[in-house]
Amino acid sequence: MKNKQVHVAVVQSAPQLFDKQSAMDKIVSMTREAAGQGAQLVVFPEVFLPGYPRGLSFGARVGSRTTEGRKDFERYWESAIEVPGAETDIFGELAKELGVYLVIGVVERDQEYSKGTLYNTMLYVGPEGGLLGKHRKLVPTGSERLLWGQGDGSTLTVIDTPFGRIGGLICWENYMPLARTAMYxxxxxxxxxxxxxxxxxxxxxxxxxxxxGRCFVISCNQYATKASYPDDLSCYADIEDDEEILSRGGSAIVGPLGEYVVKPLYDQEGIMMSTLDLSQIAQSRFDFDAVGHYSRPDVFQLVVNDKKQEIVRRATQM
Known part of the structure; x- marks a missing residue:
């Protein structure tokens, strides 16, 4: 029998960009604050560690890259983490100490092949201290493709918990109807x-x-200002004429009939708390279930390749 309620915290904040320790410190302090208010599930924004480099070009134009931009990218690469690694161990210890589930957006550095590729990754950490899974963004959006590689179907992750199944997609992946269906x-x-x-x-x-999806949607965004950007970046000039607030937030929680449980928070940092009534999920699926009684598998079918894609296969694996 699943628990009928869950206490959720949504963190709207941003670290000092490219500063891994700043992000780690905020994750620890804000998780403690949320847990102190009774949170069982704490959610952090997309690539919170080490931040979303909104507005930066990394010296790239179609057909050319600058030496200075490559150095800025190296700095971003250095602030990424490996999964699993030292940082995920810290997340596990934190989750176990506080008895919470953590969902954290990170920049993940590939550790299987060249270590040259970064991924936009969402981590799931459980209250027993373990890394329960991860999701790599399938398609980085626009200029993000210069920074992050593409995930594959092996990380379309959904996790069982005492209060239901948690999972999700990152940013504009949520505009991909087939990806949403794979989650439902x-x-x-x-x-x-x-x-x-x-x-x-x-x-x-x-x-x-x-x-x-007849589900609760927990949306989490950064509140970021120019003050969180190091001014010694070679591409800092890219944002000099921008507004002081670079990301105004808009984090929110929506119930399974599409109504706000917590309305969007704008223009400030904050931790948004709510107790979700999970009985609403079954009630909402009474008249619509996209992959159940309202589906037509005789007409429409989705094939999902959930196999890990290997760049290199050794003869011993064949």
Whole structure:
């Protein structure tokens, strides 16, 4: 029997960009604060560690890259983490000490091959201290493709918990109807949607997903200002004429009928708390279940390749 309630905390904040320790310190302190208010599930934004480099070009134009931009990228690469690694061990210890589930957006550095590729990754950490799973963003959006590689179907992760199944997609992956369907088909109850999109249209997206998936949607964004950017970056000039607030936030929680449980928070840092009534999920699926009684598998079918994609296969593996 699943628990009928869960206490959720959504963190809207940002670290000092490219500063791994700043992000780690905030994760520890804000998780402690949320747990102190009774949170059982604590959610951090997209690539919170080491921050979303909004507005930066890394010296790239179509057909050329600058030496200075490559150095800025190296700095971003150095601030990424390996999964598993020392930082995920710290997350595990923190989650175990406080008895919480943690969902954290990180920049993950590949450790299987060249170690040259970064991924936009969402980590799931459990209250027993273990890394329960991860999801790598399938398609980085626009210029993000210069920074991050593409994930594969092996990380379309959904985790069983005492209060239901948690999982999610990152930012504009949530505009991919087939990716959403792949999540619904795994019985997702708490759909986590970290983002870097602070526009009003994003609110329409998360409300639609909640209503379509008949699940709670927990959306989490950074509140970031120019003060969080190191001014010695070679590409700092890219944002000099921008507004002081670079990301206004907009984190929110939506119920399974598409109504706000917690309305969007804008223009400030904060921890948004709510107790979710999970009985609403079954009630909402009474008249619509996208992968159940409202599906037509005789007409539409989705094939998901959930195998890990190997660049190199040794003869001994064949």
């Amino acid at each position: 088909a795994q019985g997702i109850d708490l759909y986590i949607a970290p983002t870097a999109d602070a526009r009003d249209t994003w609110q329409s997206t998360i409300r639609h997903i909640a209503c379509e």
